[in-house]
Amino acid sequence: MLCVLALLSAIAPLATDMYLPGLPVMAESLRTSAPSVQLTLTTFMAGLGIGQLVVGPLSDGLGRRRLLLAATVVTTIAAMVCALAPSVETLIAARLFQGLSGGAAIVLARACIADRARGDNAARLFSIMMIIGGVAPVIAPLIGGALLGPVGWRGIFWVLAGAGFVMVLGVLTLVPETLPVEKRHAGGLAALARNLRYVVGNRVYLGYALTFIFGFGALFAYISASPFVVQNVLGLSPGQFSIVFAINASGMVIAAIANTRLLGTFRARQLLGFGVTVLLVGGTVLLIAATTTDAPSWWMILVPLFVSVASLGFVMGNATALAQGEVTKASGTGSALLGAGQFGLAALVSPLVGVAGPATAVPMAVAIPLSGAIAMLALMLLTRRTHTA
Structure with a gap:
């Protein structure tokens, strides 16, 4: 199943x-x-x-x-x-x-x-x-x-x-x-409206949902901009970009596997906090590398980029589970808002990371730590009561 x-x-x-x-x-x-x-x-x-x-x-x-x-x-x-x-x-x-x-x-x-x-x-x-x-x-x-x-x-x-x-x-x-x-929940549009109010009115759900959505925003900033950054800025070939893309995706999958093994030893909330912290740190290092050097070496960009992408293996699954767990009476509505926010932010991020042209890594390097910072704020401010849960 x-x-x-x-x-x-x-x-x-x-x-x-x-x-x-x-x-x-x-x-x-x-x-x-x-x-x-x-x-x-x-x-x-x-x-x-x-x-x-x-x-x-x-x-x-x-x-x-x-x-x-x-x-x-x-x-x-x-x-x-x-x-x-x-x-x-x-x-x-x-x-x-x-x-x-x-x-x-x-x-x-x-x-x-x-x-x-x-x-x-x-x-x-x-x-x-x-x-x-x-x-x-x-x-x-x-x-x-x-x-x-x-x-x-x-x-x-x-x-x-x-x-x-x-x-x-x-x-x-x-x-x-x-x-x-x-x-x-029967009742047509009135029931749909009640479910929507129930979900949106749950502050803790919104905190986890925003953590999930902005985690995906960081991922989509990478997906949208990395072909140009890797090939135009770092000078790698299309074949080498495919290898980089596969390595980063593998890092995220390996992190997700580690997350499943660590659940039970650590709570989902703790692992989520770890993932968002690593995302923010990796994105910050990436931003420093992209803005302080006119011609950064490949490792200055690709290493923090790998760390940032891999960290999402600790973010996406845990944030989804914790958000859905807050709205069990309307799981479909909760899932719908997660998906709508996810793809809505992706549609917004995609053109923004290309706004400075294809020959700079700066927009991507700004978008990733900014997404991580918003995810961290949402996690810290809106989900505070779950610390003792």
């Missing part, structure tokens, strides 16, 4: 990164412009956020499994339409539906775990899910690049449709309903 839920959570990086190598070919194949093809990414990301906001609260009243099954079916069909798209307009529309259903799958996967587990056990499960899902951003570009030549960009979407079919089978056979009828 955990593997299926992790695959559902991995749909976003898979559906984003796998087809990126084919964007130039897609523009030529569909006889359209590069900006038009790039809209397929924009609509997908918008769909991810909207899908989570809508389906998360809805699932608190209708249950998880039926919506999860519907989401995986729509994801599969949308991938098939993408593969067969005769025009860029059709592709853009299909990508929107792929994003909406993918966002629904992500929020429901988190809610299913929150329904079944609490405290350190939930943190352990979210960390394991992060380990499985964390492999996706590493292998997705490699798979996409390898498939582009033999099967073309349409073949990549057929592969995504195959992954969707596996998800449908997984939900059918391995994922039971995790929200009993007696725990559901």
